[in-house]
Amino acid sequence: xxxxxxxxxxxxxxxxxxxxxxxxxxxxxxxxxxxxxxxxxxxxxxxxxxxxxxxxxxxxxxxxxxxxxxxxxxxxxxxxxxxxxxxxxxxxxxxxxxxxxxxxxxxxxxxxxxxxxxxxxxxxxxxxxxxxxxxxxxxxxxxxxxxxxxxxxxxxxxxxxxxxxxxxxxxxxxxxxxxxxxxxxxxxxxxxxxxxxxxxxxxxxxxxxxxxxxxxxxxxxxxxxxxxxxxxxxxxxxxxxxxxxxxxxxxxxxxxxxxxxxxxxxxxxxxxxxxxxxxxxxxxxxxxxxxxxxxxxxxxxxxxxxxxxxxxxxxxxxxxxxxxxxxxxxxxxxxxxxxxxxxxxxxxxxxxxxxxxxxxxxxxxxxxxxxxxxxxxxxxxxxxxxxxxxxxxxxxxxxxxxxxxxxxxxxxxxxxxxxxxxxxxxxxxxxxxxxxxxxxxxxxxxxxxxxxxxxxxxxxxxxxxxxxxxxxxxxxxxxxxxxxxxxxxxxxxxxxxxxx
Numbered sequence: 001x002x003x004x005x006x007x008x009x010x011x012x013x014x015x016x017x018x019x020x021x022x023x024x025x026x027x028x029x030x031x032x033x034x035x036x037x038x039x040x041x042x043x044x045x046x047x048x049x050x051x052x053x054x055x056x057x058x059x060x061x062x063x064x065x066x067x068x069x070x071x072x073x074x075x076x077x078x079x080x081x082x083x084x085x086x087x088x089x090x091x092x093x094x095x096x097x098x099x100x101x102x103x104x105x106x107x108x109x110x111x112x113x114x115x116x117x118x119x120x121x122x123x124x125x126x127x128x129x130x131x132x133x134x135x136x137x138x139x140x141x142x143x144x145x146x147x148x149x150x151x152x153x154x155x156x157x158x159x160x161x162x163x164x165x166x167x168x169x170x171x172x173x174x175x176x177x178x179x180x181x182x183x184x185x186x187x188x189x190x191x192x193x194x195x196x197x198x199x200x201x202x203x204x205x206x207x208x209x210x211x212x213x214x215x216x217x218x219x220x221x222x223x224x225x226x227x228x229x230x231x232x233x234x235x236x237x238x239x240x241x242x243x244x245x246x247x248x249x250x251x252x253x254x255x256x257x258x259x260x261x262x263x264x265x266x267x268x269x270x271x272x273x274x275x276x277x278x279x280x281x282x283x284x285x286x287x288x289x290x291x292x293x294x295x296x297x298x299x300x301x302x303x304x305x306x307x308x309x310x311x312x313x314x315x316x317x318x319x320x321x322x323x324x325x326x327x328x329x330x331x332x333x334x335x336x337x338x339x340x341x342x343x344x345x346x347x348x349x350x351x352x353x354x355x356x357x358x359x360x361x362x363x364x365x366x367x368x369x370x371x372x373x374x375x376x377x378x379x380x381x382x383x384x385x386x387x388x389x390x391x392x393x394x395x396x397x398x399x400x401x402x403x404x405x406x407x408x409x410x411x412x413x414x415x416x417x418x419x420x421x422x423x424x425x426x427x428x429x430x431x432x433x434x435x436x437x438x439x440x441x442x443x444x445x446x447x448x449x450x451x452x453x454x455x456x457x458x459x460x461x462x463x464x465x466x467x468x469x470x471x472x473x474x475x476x477x478x479x480x481x482x483x484x485x486x487x488x489x490x491x492x493x494x495x496x497x498x499x500x
Contacts, residue, residue: 057333413478
C-alpha cells in the first residue's frame with residue numbers, strides 16, 4: 001500500500017501480519033536502519049520445516065553432546081535422570097520461546113526493537129548488551145571448537161600440518177571465524193538455506209553414530225548405573241537443579257527468538273517448527289554424547305567426553321576427515337544462528353545510523369576474538385597457563401544465563417498482558433514516540449530479581465532463589481512488571497496499530 005503522506009509512517013495490516021509503511025519521520029530517525037526495520041510480508045517465507053531445521057542445526061553441537069556428562073558429573077544425576085532432565089527442560093523452554101516469537105512474527109521486528117516496548121528506546125540497550133555479551137562468549141567458544149576441527153581436518157589432508165600444533169589451531173580458529181561472519185553478512189536467507197541443508201545431514205549422521213556405537217556398550221549397565229549424589233539425598237532437589245541449568249542452555253534464544261520469527265510466514269509455523277525441532281533433537285544428541293562417551297573406552301582405550309578429541313584419536317584418516325567436516329558443519333550451523341545474529345542486532349540498536357548489519361557482525365567477531373585472546377595466546381606459546389578460558393567461560397555463561405530470566409518474563413507480560421498484542425509499529429522507531437527514553441517499569445522489574453540473585457550468590461542466603469535462577473527470575477520479573485505497569489499512564493491509543 002502506498003503511503004498517502006510520505007512524511008508520516010503508518011502500520012498496515014496484511015492478513016495476520018503488520019508491516020511498516022515507512023515515511024520520512026521513521027527513515028530519518030536515529031533509531032532506525034534498514035537492517036532492523038520490520039520485515040515486509042513478502043520477506044516472511046520461513047515454513048514450519050525451516051524453523052524446525054533451524055533448531056536441529058542449533059541443537060546439534062559440541063556443548064549439547066556434553067550435557068549428559070555435565071549432569072551426571074556435577075549435578076549428581078544418573079544417566080536416565082540426566083536425559084529426562086534434558087527432555088523436561090527443553091519442553092519447558094518452549095513456552096517462552098513460542099510466546100516471545102509471537103510479536104516477531106506478527107510485526108516483523110527483531111529482538112532489540114521489541115525490547116523498546118518494555119524497556120524504552122534507550123533503556124532497551126541494557127538488556128541488549130547483557131544478551132550480546134553472552135552470545136559473544138559462546139561465539140568464541142564455538143569458534144574454538146570449529147577451529148580445532150579444521151586443524152584436525154587439515155592434519156589428515158596436508159602433509160606436515162599436524163606439526164604446527166597450537167599454531168594450526170589458531171589458523172583454524174580464524175578460518176572458521178571468517179566463514180561464520182561471511183554467512184551472517186549474506187543475510188537471513190543464507191542462514192535459512194544452510195540450516196535447511198544441514199539439518200537432515202546432521203540427523204542422519206547422529207543416527208548412524210548411535211547405531212555404530214551401540215554394539216560396543218551395554219545399555220542395561222549404562223542406564224542402571226547409580227547416581228553420584230550422596231546416598232539418601234533427595235532426588236527432586238538435584239533433578240530440579242539440573243532442569244534449571246538445562247533451561248538456562250537456551251535461555252538466551254528464548255529472548256532473541258524474534259530475530260528469526262520475523263521471517264516466519266505464520267504463527268502456526270513458528271509454534272509447530274519449534275515443537276518439532278527442539279526437544280527431541282536436544283534429547284537425542286545429548287543421549288548420543290552419553291553413548292559415545294561410554295563407548296570411547298572400547299574405541300580408543302580411554303574415556304573421552306569431547307567428540308572432537310574422540311574422533312581425532314580414531315586410527316582411520318578417511319573417517320576422521322569425514323567426521324571433522326560434519327563437526328564443522330554442525331558447529332557452523334549452531335554458531336551463525338545462535339551466537340552471531342543476536343549480538344549483530346543488539347549492537348545495531350545502540351546506534352542504527354552508525355552500525356549496520358555488516359558492522360554489527362564484524363564487531364561480534366572482534367569481541368569473540370578478544371574474549372578468546374588468552375586461549376589463542378596459549379596455543380601460540382606466547383603465554384603458559386593451566387587456566388582454560390573455554391572451560392571457565394562455559395561454566396560462567398551457564399550461570400550468567402540465569403540472570404536473563406527476568407527479561408523473558410518482562411517481555412511476555414508486557415506483550416500479552418499489558419499491551420495485549422498491540423504495538424504502535426512507527427513509535428518503536430521514533431525518537432519522540434510512545435516508547436522513547438527509559439521505561440522504568442521494565443528496568444525496576446529487571447533490577448530487583450537480579451539483585452536478589454546476586455545477594456543469594458554472594459551471601460549464601462535465599463539459596464533457592466539462585467539455584468532455580470531462571471524460574472525465580474522470570475516469574476518474579478514478570479510479576480513485578482505486571483504490578484508496576486498496571487498503573488501506567490500511557491494512552492491506549494499509542495498502543496493500537498495504525499490502520500487496524
